[in-house]
Amino acid sequence: MTLIEGQTGIAEFTANELYARILDNEAIFILDVRNEDEFKRSPIEGQSNLTAVNIPYFEFLEDEDGSVARVPADREIMVVCAKEGSSQYVAELLAGHGYNARYLQGGFTSWGNFYDVRDVVNAAWGRIVQIARPARGDLSFAVISDGKMALIDPMRHTEVYLNLAAEAGATMTHLLDTHVHADHISGGPALATITGATYYVHAYDAIHPIDMLPATIAYTSLEDGQQFQVGQTTITVAWFPGHTLGQVNYRLDTPDGRSALFTGDGIFLRSFGRPDLGGKGEAWTPILYRSLTERLPKIVNDDTLILPAHFSTLDEGNAEGIFAAPYSEVRAHNDALKPRSEEEFTAYVLSHLPVFPPEYVEIKRVNIGLVEACDGKANELELGKNICALAG
């Protein structure tokens, strides 16, 4: 067969459509035609009705009939590759064999860079909006009240947040990172440049923990207990060292008497942030223990809504794709939070550390301005899902 670029009759599908179908747990068959290493490193994950099979596109070139025979003929095939071209090629080839096949517009890159925006709370005082990157398991949040907007852990694609501000008719006032991230590139410094809002991070995180070099980005340091007014709400900084030395939680208090805690990589819904990504796991684990046992009880009550910076699996969220739960529920279902002595805790942490992705050292450099990353490099650094939690 020949490939006539741009003249295919094969239909595309978007990352947006894919995510909607995953949330509905529809039956989905993903044919991933990337090479085996890429597939293993960053598969498309969904719920129980998603099946993903890896047959690299060059296997279709070498053995067309044999490869086609491995694809089920009785259902829709959603073909995925790295950047689009090969999935289009394979979808067209499958169509030639009578298959119902479509390919992912923009390839895996567009899935990795897909953002899902939805309200967590919509009340008289304003809104909490969740801005998620489902493929990465990354979560960021906006607090909007009386035309003001604070962002917690905004990510690299600034237009998502600028669009949200425009749609809400709000002005960005506070860009609040819970810590300097290792798994993804922050949008905070760039949004500060664009909007003039202040970018905040704790000074302890403005030194690269492995290079021992100071940040070159412009930031304003946070203090434990410091407060910000955002419209009718109050945000209080709670230092929470352990995942990083400068990790903070942000507690939100709203006029209706409710509270929420943006935990960053402090606690997650089913785990908590690993203390070894600064390369100092043995020194930071006891610090994390004190944050979890002494600091956390002072900043939450049972009804406080926990809003973390990551999830590891989609089933941590509800059917609408909201990744938030009251603290009473988190405490009941988060095995990582069960009471332990310091010795037991240390043993638990050390026996549950996942691999240390080498690119995480470089991402921290980007986040404090020690190196620059163009879009292509950023896409590579951010490929795949975060590994910030302890292993389950």
Add this chain to the structure above:
Amino acid sequence: MANSFDQTLDVKGAKCPMPLVKSRKAIADLTVGQVLKVVATDRGSVADFQGWAKTAKNVELVAQETEQEGGQDLYVHYLKRTS
């Protein structure tokens, strides 16, 4: 030491899957034992050519190199036709 080769294929600027599709065709025009040098700009070609050489029955990946040309990275693959 520089790698020796018999034919060169320039696929600079070509996007996946074209570097591999064209290389496959060019290999078929070689005689057994000859080496094709493929010059690509697609970074993804590095892993893909490794995977392809394992899959294909008549191709051996002899070497891979990265070069610089005018500020742009070039990914060079040396492929031998084995049967």
